[in-house]
Amino acid sequence: MTRRIVAQGTFDIIHPGHVHYLSEAASMGDELHVIVARRENVTHKEPPVLPDRQRRDVIDALEVVTEAHLGHSEDIFVPIERIGPDVIVLGHDQHHDADAIREALSGRGIDCEVARASGREPRYEGELLSTGRIVDRIVEARASETDDADAV
Numbered sequence: 001m002t003r004r005i006v007a008q009g010t011f012d013i014i015h016p017g018h019v020h021y022l023s024e025a026a027s028m029g030d031e032l033h034v035i036v037a038r039r040e041n042v043t044h045k046e047p048p049v050l051p052d053r054q055r056r057d058v059i060d061a062l063e064v065v066t067e068a069h070l071g072h073s074e075d076i077f078v079p080i081e082r083i084g085p086d087v088i089v090l091g092h093d094q095h096h097d098a099d100a101i102r103e104a105l106s107g108r109g110i111d112c113e114v115a116r117a118s119g120r121e122p123r124y125e126g127e128l129l130s131t132g133r134i135v136d137r138i139v140e141a142r143a144s145e146t147d148d149a150d151a152v
């Protein structure tokens with residue numbers, strides 16, 4: 001029997017933390033399906049800069065990923081019902097509550113485990129493992145270039 005795994009996230013600017021998460025999720029089964037959050041549903045942090053389709057296409061192209069799916073706009077369990085995973089792997093810092101998801105799954109009659117992935121720490125000075133921090137770094141770098149140009 002094929003063991004199907006689901007991972008999920010925003011994946012706005014890809015970094016090694018994403019690679020770690022998706023590789024670990026893939027190692028838990030035979031097929032890795034990734035649900036990419038729709039921009040309108042990313043409400044607990046700054047929304048993604050890149051379009052939904054572009055974020056899905058990049059994740060879909062990764063070797064460890066069987067298929068990337070754009071999430072549903074209203075009901076996060078619709079793609080789950082379609083994919084039919086054996087395990088949903090939450091990211092180490094994802095705000096979702098594993099027990100609440102287990103309850104919602106059993107309420108819908110979906111037989112699926114919920115696991116939590118490990119986090120990856122930076123391995124060298126300056127490695128950035130967060131899209132939000134990469135965006136901050138870009139903004140800071142561009143602002144200091146503008147300051148330097150203004151000073152000339």
Ligand SMILES: Cc1cc2nc3c(=O)[nH]c(=O)nc-3n(C[C@H](O)[C@H](O)[C@H](O)COP(=O)(O)O)c2cc1C
Nearest residue numbers: 008009010035037038041042071072076079094096
């Ligand atoms: C089991 C599961 C299914 C999800 N399905 C969807 C979905 O269909 N559509 C969507 O926009 N977001 C979906 N999400 C939510 C996002 O993947 C994501 O967690 C959130 O919007 C962005 O927050 P994050 O980047 O901190 O994870 C799902 C999350 C989980 C845990």
Ligand SMILES: Nc1ncnc2c1ncn2[C@@H]1O[C@H](COP(=O)(O)OP(=O)(O)OP(=O)(O)O)[C@@H](O)[C@H]1O
Nearest residue numbers: 009010011017021091092093119120129130131132
């Ligand atoms: N350093 C990391 N180690 C392991 N998993 C990570 C790491 N960074 C992100 N992930 C996981 O990758 C998935 C997608 O991350 P997402 O793009 O939603 O946010 P992010 O990269 O953490 O950015 P931000 O810090 O802006 O929220 C999530 O499940 C998240 O837990």
